[in-house]
Each structure stands twice: as structure tokens, then as C-alpha cells.
Amino acid sequence: DAGVIQSPRHEVTEMGQEVTLRCKPISGHDYLFWYRQTMMRGLELLIYFNNNVPIDDSGMPEDRFSAKMPNASFSTLKIQPSEPRDSAVYFCASSLDPGLYGYTFGSGTRLTVV
């Protein structure tokens, strides 16, 4: 298995532009999580899905952020418009059963908004 695949690995964009981050979970994993990591705030849960349905999006910072999971093998996190304070590493993780197996994380997308 190739693991959780995130793209792009690095993204540099100008303030005000739309940014789309992509994630392919491990096949068969019913749970998908999006996290953001910064030096100041550490690791933050943004949103998670179960069977493609958003379950908890209370961590999404504001309306500029949106996430979708159109099918079991693909999810996107979109920021529109982007701001410099959105600069962070964004991780996607998936799991078959979080309480039993934990999460498998992707390698992350490092986003820089200038």
C-alpha cells in the first residue's frame, strides 16, 4: 500500500489566491482527518469525515476554509482567499478504526502564503 498520499508537497501562493490541497486515503479506511500544524499553535484538527460525510468541522478556522470528500478515495481542503496566517503544514490522515489502529498520516503539504 502506498499509504496516505498528499499533493502538492509544497505550495507557495500569493495572498488572495485560491489554494487546493489534495489527499488520497488508504483504500478501505472509512475515516479521513485534516490537520494543520504550526509552531505557534501546534497540531490542530480542522475537520474529519466518516464514510465521506463530514462529522466534525468545528476546527475549521473560518468560512475561507472548506473541505470535501466526493468519494472514498479523494478529499480536498480549499482556502479561498488565502492569507499569510494560513501558512502552515497541512496533514491528511486516514484510519480504519481510530480507537483500535490510530491514524496513518500523509507526508503533509507545506503551504506558504506571501
Added chain:
Amino acid sequence: AQSVTQLDSHVSVSEGTPVLLRCNYSSSYSPSLFWYVQHPNKGLQLLLKYTSAATLVKGINGFEAEFKKSETSFHLTKPSAHMSDAAEYFCVVSDNAGNMLTFGGGTRLMVKP
């Protein structure tokens, strides 16, 4: 609600000496507990897990952790530190339904030659 507290934000040890990273949890049920490791500029990797089986859990790279219910602790140990152990370590607890995990603030382990 569940929570986890990592008692040290930074730990520094010399190569070849023991490692102890402390973690206390709070939960109203019997949780699953995990340790993750994150090397610089890398993703998070599962180190070991406790899911109500043996209280002493062995993980990768010589790490182990002991679940102590009476102390609500799940400390991570390794007998002898290696330079490659330098990383950030996260203690993690599951929620009651087992749907999601709560991460501690992390402990940065530094290993001196």
C-alpha cells in the same frame, strides 16, 4: 471529554542514556493510548499503541510504554538513546466512541553526542 498532558515540552539526554517522556491522560472510560513520533520536516509515524491488552507495550526502534491506570499515565521509555531518536513525540488518547484521537502538545527530544 478526554485529554492528554505531556509534562515536558523539551527533554535533553546524552546518547546512550535512558529516555523518559511523560504523559498523563484524563478519561471517563478505558481509552486507547498511542505514541507518535515526528522527525523534522516529516509526517507523524505511529510508535506504539495500547488498546486494553498487555499494559507494557513495545513499539518500534526500542521504545516501550507502560499503561498505569491508577496513575493515569502512559510514559514512553527507551533504555539507550540514539542520535536518530531526536524528534517530536506526541502522546495521544482516543475518544469514548473510538472515532477520533486527541493529541498532546508534544515533547521535543534532543540527543546530545
